[in-house]
Amino acid sequence: MKRLATKLGFYASLFVLVSPAVLVFLWMISLSFKNELDNTAFPPVFIPDPPTLKNYVDVFAQNNFALYLWNSVLVTGGAVLIGLAVGVPAGYGIARGKATKFAILILVARMTPALSYLIPLFLLFQMTGLVGTITALVITHLVITIPIIVWIMIGYFENIPMELEDAARIDGASSWQAFRHVALPLAMPGVTVGGILAFIFSWNNFIFSVVLGGKNSRTLPSAVYNSLTFEQISWGPLAAAALLVTLPVLLVTVLAQRQIVAGLSAGGLKDG
């Protein structure tokens, strides 16, 4: 009897913990599949009947949604690829060279509010005529991707025993070859984790594009925000757009949840 009560209590607390997450996402889906009449009905209509795809059609037809999607792909893709190319060797160098001070600098960069980079970079891009270009956004997004990748890679390289690389060098391998053919393959899980987290934080970033993005170079989050302020608010298309913006990230979360959990409980830091 007591066991049953404990078990019921356990499942009750599980329900309380998980339901807010479920409810918000379900409501988002519900709004995006209902017509405008049902979306503004009170009491609210919960299940779209009949479900309509009109909101999704509107999102693509009435906005430059495809353009903004492509901008997001370019900015996030560019910042993650450059971040990996620069950050993975740096993580190795810092871990093996015990460059504690540079590691601390990276950590502080990780914690500093994104806004604090924005004023100087904005002035710099204004002087060089780069405001409103994709290039400016890619450069700025490096502020997000490089620290997280370096920070995660330091941890992975520190856990790889030195002896293997020493053996390779005794056999005549150069430092680069020891990194490229011995350490890097062993640290590939870290590269995956770092890449995924950098993708998520860069994709989700909002403020850089609000300030630096032009009418045609905006990324998705700020484009959707602008459609809220500058056009007639209608809930259906807005919810559909919001869902489309966050869908890639949610899919990655579901597909790579093991890596994400590993990376976050190790790196433990999110973007600001």
Add this chain to the structure above:
Amino acid sequence: MTTTILPAELAERAQPAPFTHSADFTPRYWLFAAPAVLVVAGVIVFPWLFTLYMSTQDWKIGGGPEFVGLQNFAELFRDTRFIESMGHTLYFTVLAVVLPILFGTAAALVFHREFPFRGVLRTVFVMPMMATPVAVALVWTMMFHPQLGVLNYLLSLVGIGPQNWVYSPDTVIPTLILVEVWHWTPLVMLIVLGGLAGLPREPYESALIDGANDWHMFRHITLPLVWPFIMVAIVIRTIDALKAFDTIFVITQGGPGTASETLNIFLYLQAFQFYKIGYASAVVVIFFVIVIMLSLLLLYARQKSKWNA
């Protein structure tokens, strides 16, 4: 920085090197970091230094800089809007740290157990923190609508009258905290869960033999052992709560009036709405000092938890 030696560094220095390397040990590895050093110097260190310079200038976008020393800082501390935004930030931060820590720790204890569909439910639980903040904030905005919002309808089902949510100065910050708690409790859960996974078994076995109940075991074994992880979560949460921007900006833009204007929102408006570059930079410098102090605290907590990244 030269006088600050972290405990772990001290320990490291005291230990003899386990393996003798050739003389070019450090320079060789620096080459790997060189490209990153260049990029970091350009997009991270340069902005910091430039901000420091700008904070001593009277500078509006369109005009030129004029050196004014520490006048921006003096002006800030006379600016009631700034002082009020500090107050809002403190209010927001305290609750946006305490509540996720409590719920996140509880959630970690739940997800530490074995039960059917644990993996799926954990993924669902973690989703809020991965979702694009702007997208989620838009949905919350619709849910808070006083007449048509689903939240007031759900409250009416349990006999609670309609709330004003973000539309009243009295309830706007608690409402934003609700969103923040929803968003970031999963991060606390993941950190504490990582701590629980590394717990030894023996203390529990001997405690069971001594007849301890669940609460005793939690209070006297689990809590002390995972405390370093909770500390790490507290510091990370504090820094993140101080930096909170996207959801507040999308949902209220600091309003109604200035009722939910936190430090970060104040900073944004000064820089990009009023174009007071020098003044906003002074706010960044103050922000930066707070964040550095908290980062050092985090490093200290992280070393204490013997936590391997």
